[in-house]
Amino acid sequence: MSNTYYLQSHEYARIDGNIAYVGITKYAAGQLGNVVYVDMPEEGDDVAFGEEFGAIESVKAASDLFSPVTGTVIEPNTALVDNPRLVNEDPEANWIIKVELTEPLNLEELLTEEQYKELIK
Amino acid sequence: MENMKKTCLHDRHEAMGALMSPFAGWHMPIQYAGIEDEHMAVRGGCGVFDVSHMGEVMVSGKDAEVFVNEIFTNDVRDMPSGKILYGMMLNADGGVIDDLLVYKIAEEKYMLVINAGNIDKDIAWIRRQAAGRDVTINDFCDATGQLAVQGPQASHVVAAQLGLDCEPLDFYTFAVYDYKGEKILVSRTGYTGEDGFEIYASPQIIVAMWDVLTASGSCAPCGLGCRDTLRFEAGLPLYGDELTELTTPLEAGLGMFVKLDKPSFIGRDALLRQKEGGLRRKLVGLELLGPGIARHGYQVLDAEGNEIGTVTTGYKSISLGKSIAMAMVDSRFAALDTRVHVQIRRKTVPAVVIKKRFYQPKYKK
Structure with missing residues (x-):
């Protein structure tokens, strides 16, 4: 059973107990091209399901x-x-933020690995 | 994509695996090997761009010189055949309809090279202004392809691969050459801040040249992505970003291409008034002093957080490694070393005004 969940916007959350490692998928990194800048929140900042927490930028453009x-x-x-290019090299090992969960996972809306693979097929 | 226009090299781009994207109504290659690799190939060696989407218009006839001078900010009087001038077409308010190159082909004959996204608008404007004058306006955009061969090795590459000895050409001049039995036009011009050439020929010849150049291994196929990063570093404006119908060439810092001492041209009165009243906005270079990239449309702020301008283009510079931008700002903040801020999403990032020619161009003078 996989412990990783996805958004349609190509972020993943790898769950380990009460901790989530959040990053972008291999597919998204490939689409972006070389990453030149990652804008991320600071330690102690709150993040909320479905809301913007930063941006990832290629030469050409910024993506929320x-x-x-x-x-x-x-x-x-x-x-x-x-x-920033570590994201291209291995987007799964090079997560962007480590989050302590304050609410249960939104399993209604998150995609499972199977569903995400279907999405990018 | 069915409604997009395609250049004569469209099939080549797709077959060679370029990343394609819509640009100004055209389906164009954005990158081949990657924007950074292509950018460095042009800075350090040679790259070839398909710029067949650019528009070409021939203006000829008895009134050609007077007419071109009326719609163009630079001065074509005393211009010898074989010479090229850069300048702008303005509306009556001094706003930029387009920026363009004017090639003097012969007496009473000029070729205007205009931006792809403005072709229909420009030609309609030119025809309207030409009413009642002894000039013929000939739009031959579709019959012409164009390649830009750019980089310090460009002269060597066109000689070795195409058999064209273009080294005698001075910067901003052109000549007609024979290539496979066809007359082609080659100018020493470009949009990258490097030495290089632009080649105008029939679509068949352009495709043949592209094949030779890209197969040679001495010339990297390049997309529009690095064309933008290259021109930006050299401080060259892009229509739609730095130049619009609501921007004047004086505000954009292009006064040297505007000959206010000409007796008349469209927009001249507005520019004279603007010059007399003092410029309220100016295009500046910015270097970010904190993390982030200032993108087109981001706000520029003063120390109190008041909006004082807008970013027109910004990148993490590939050649320089710094995060830099061009921005149109309130002229009170346009002096070098002025501290400003750029709003980047939720953060305000400090920045300093620097010269907008970020990279010193290496033209062959």
């Missing part, structure tokens, strides 16, 4: 990032500040 979970940011991935 939407949160698949509701909670508090306990760690932004600051390695991406100096090396």
